[in-house]
Amino acid sequence: MTKLMGQNMMRKDGAAHQTERKAIFPTLSPKTVQTVWEAQFKAATQKILDGLATRRTADLVKDFAMPVSGDALKAITGLTQMTSQEMDSVSQGMIDGCANYAGDPEVEARCYDCTASIDAHISNHISGGLKDDDMSLIAVQQRAGLSDAQLRANVKLAISGGQNEPRDAIAGILWAILERPKLQEALREGVVSYLQVFEEFTRWISPIGMSPRRIAKPYHYNGVDFAIDTRIFLMFSSANHDEKYFDDPNQFDPWRDTSKSIPFGAGPHFCAGAWAARSLIVNVALPMILDAFPNMTLNGSVEFSGWAFRGPVEVPVTW
Numbered sequence: 011m012t013k014l015m016g017q018n019m020m021r022k023d024g025a026a027h028q029t030e031r032k033a034i035f036p037t038l039s040p041k042t043v044q045t046v047w048e049a050q051f052k053a054a055t056q057k058i059l060d061g062l063a064t065r066r067t068a069d070l071v072k073d074f075a076m077p078v079s080g081d082a083l084k085a086i087t088g089l090t091q092m093t094s095q096e097m098d099s100v101s102q103g104m105i106d107g108c109a110n111y112a113g114d115p116e117v118e119a120r121c122y123d124c125t126a127s128i129d130a131h132i133s134n135h136i137s138g139g140l141k142d143d144d145m146s147l148i149a150v151q152q153r154a155g156l157s158d159a160q161l162r163a164n165v166k167l168a169i170s171g172g173q174n175e176p177r178d179a180i181a182g183i184l185w186a187i188l189e190r191p192k193l194q195e196a197l198r199e200g201v202v203s204y205l206q207v208f209e210e211f212t213r214w215i216s217p218i219g220m221s222p223r224r225i226a227k228p229y230h231y232n233g234v235d236f237a238i239d240t241r242i243f244l245m246f247s248s249a250n251h252d253e254k255y256f257d258d259p260n261q262f263d264p265w266r267d268t269s270k271s272i273p274f275g276a277g278p279h280f281c282a283g284a285w286a287a288r289s290l291i292v293n294v295a296l297p298m299i300l301d302a303f304p305n306m307t308l309n310g311s312v313e314f315s316g317w318a319f320r321g322p323v324e325v326p327v328t329w
């Protein structure tokens with residue numbers, strides 16, 4: 011990640027991490043999400059729904075969740091000249107590059123293409139002049155005095171980590187709801203909330219299953235000694251299925267207590283985009299599409315794929 015995308019805040023610790031985390035907070039704070047982004051999320055989602063209104067079928071991954079997620083990220087990053095398809099594609103290119111443990115030169119070259127395209131868009135946004143009320147990641151980092159390298163690395167981090175997860179959560183939750191007519195009825199009657207469904211779904215099928223770590227100091231856990239510099243995977247999805255905290259963890263149960271689940275991680279690197287993601291998914295994407303197409307039904311089988319990033323490949327629907 012550091013080699014291909016530059017060293018972003020997720021690959022820093024202590025004071026170096028805190029400085030950058032503090033710098034991006036004005037973009038992703040609950041207040042900015044509520045007062046700046048949520049209205050933009052709604053307007054962009056309405057346009058996507060208007061485009062679907064003339065149709066009778068769709069794939070909720072490609073035709074809804076992907077552009078909803080891409081449009082939100084365009085606003086948050088400041089890269090509004092990009093298309094949502096381009097946002098999805100550069101995000102995937104960087105994810106593939108970071109997971110390229112075998113060192114395939116083609117994957118690496120494609121990743122560099124994606125980062126070059128993002129860099130060109132960033133330069134374009136900056137050269138247009140940043141307005142005082144611009145709350146994008148680009149603008150707030152520049153105002154906070156972060157270097158050009160820091161600014162660019164953190165925008166790439168937000169793109170590699172902020173596109174797939176909302177996309178996969180939106181499409182996956184819609185599948186889970188459409189499979190359960192009683193749940194849909196309960197949502198309509200307000201007996202269960204979209205927030206409860208979101209929290210339980212992201213526990214059950216975590217959009218990010220794991221994140222790599224390097225052991226920084228000798229550590230002993232549960233009979234295992236970890237030596238300095240050992241590389242490990244921290245398994246969010248396993249924690250979210252821990253029988254000690256969740257009865258029958260493989261069951262999807264929106265009424266359960268999910269307070270012990272960690273789909274957004276935990277500790278200093280807890281997802282900086284968690285409030286934006288909740289607003290986009292819970293307040294905008296789910297209620298808006300289910301209100302627009304109340305008789306929507308599944309139109310084929312749904313398969314999930316991925317381990318580090320997990321989501322439905324396709325969610326075919328008709329209405």
Ligand code: HEM
Binds near residue numbers: 019021086167276278
């Ligand atoms: C459902 C949606 C999302 C999920 C499940 C999710 C999950 C996560 C997780 C598990 C981490 C921690 C990774 C680690 O500890 O190694 C993380 C970090 C992060 N996420 Fe998210 N994320 C989501 C949406 C977003 C969005 C929309 C953005 C940006 C707009 C974003 C930006 C970030 C950033 C910047 C970090 C790094 C924070 C730091 O290092 O301090 N995420 N996310």
